[in-house]
Amino acid sequence: MISVRGVRKAFGAATVLDGIDLDVHSGEVVSILGSSGSGKSTLIRCMNGLEKLDAGCITIDDFDVSRPKELTEARKRSATVFQLFNLYPHMTAVQNIALAPVEVLKIPPKQAEADARALLESVGLSARADAFPSQLSGGQRQRVGICRALAMKPRYLLLDEITSALDPEMTSDVLAILAKLASDGTTMVFVTHEIEFARTISSRVVFLDKGQLVVDLPTAEFFAADGGMAKPRIAQFLSKMRKD
Ligand SMILES: Nc1ncnc2c1ncn2[C@@H]1O[C@H](COP(=O)(O)OP(=O)(O)OP(=O)(O)O)[C@@H](O)[C@H]1O
Ligand SMILES: [Mg+2]
Numbered sequence: 001m002i003s004v005r006g007v008r009k010a011f012g013a014a015t016v017l018d019g020i021d022l023d024v025h026s027g028e029v030v031s032i033l034g035s036s037g038s039g040k041s042t043l044i045r046c047m048n049g050l051e052k053l054d055a056g057c058i059t060i061d062d063f064d065v066s067r068p069k070e071l072t073e074a075r076k077r078s079a080t081v082f083q084l085f086n087l088y089p090h091m092t093a094v095q096n097i098a099l100a101p102v103e104v105l106k107i108p109p110k111q112a113e114a115d116a117r118a119l120l121e122s123v124g125l126s127a128r129a130d131a132f133p134s135q136l137s138g139g140q141r142q143r144v145g146i147c148r149a150l151a152m153k154p155r156y157l158l159l160d161e162i163t164s165a166l167d168p169e170m171t172s173d174v175l176a177i178l179a180k181l182a183s184d185g186t187t188m189v190f191v192t193h194e195i196e197f198a199r200t201i202s203s204r205v206v207f208l209d210k211g212q213l214v215v216d217l218p219t220a221e222f223f224a225a226d227g228g229m230a231k232p233r234i235a236q237f238l239s240k241m242r243k244d
Pocket of ligand 2: 040
């Protein structure tokens with residue numbers, strides 16, 4: 001499991017994560033909601049060992065991401081996909097996907113390429129397997145990004161607003177893939193502004209507000225809060241998101 005304990009992170013004088021506790025168990029799909037600037041991306045970056053924590057501890061299957069030796073193990077178990085496509089521009093879709101399995105997992109290149117092609121087929125992109133990122137649409141690039149993460153056979157998938165730069169049609173292509181992964185039992189932590197989608201696929205919803213994790217509820221309960229009986233802050237957030 002992923003365990004986040006008492007995590008604090010400040011940039012200069014600004015405290016961005018203010019004592020976060022969160023557990024993600026195998027098979028769970030946890031969505032992280034919250035306004036812009038509430039600390040969602042920073043939390044994902046901390047989980048991936050990209051930010052140094054000021055306090056607290058994050059472990060992935062008991063490997064502490066703040067210890068360089070353990071971070072390597074933690075990263076073998078979790079893969080991250082970011083909002084902005086960060087594919088290597090000089091490599092084709094297949095090459096982008098096969099790179100880490102060959103370099104890190106020591107899978108023979110031929111096998112890694114065959115695996116990459118199979119992954120691309122599973123996201124409807126077999127015809128674009130040999131295209132370079134510049135020859136792909138945003139939605140196609142993001143699907144390649146997901147395949148690249150999946151090629152590492154991660155136990156956990158961390159996704160940070162991977163559809164926010166896409167138009168609605170491409171968004172629905174990418175969300176369909178996430179829905180399939182969720183129904184296959186992939187453990188996912190994902191930051192999203194797609195409220196209705198979060199409601200459909202997550203088992204739990206976490207709500208960040210100004211660097212604090214103010215709500216952590218089963219999905220049905222979180223959305224029931226909308227009805228007015230629970231925290232006004234969630235109701236306010238949900239009504240604003242639905243208007244946007
Ligand atoms: N490297 C950095 N240096 C300084 N401040 C930063 C840095 N990264 C993030 N911040 C600040 O930390 C706060 C939280 O940022 P973060 O990117 O985690 O928000 P977010 O919840 O992901 O927002 P959004 O929904 O807009 O993506 C913001 O005020 C941001 O400006
Ligand atoms: Mg963000």
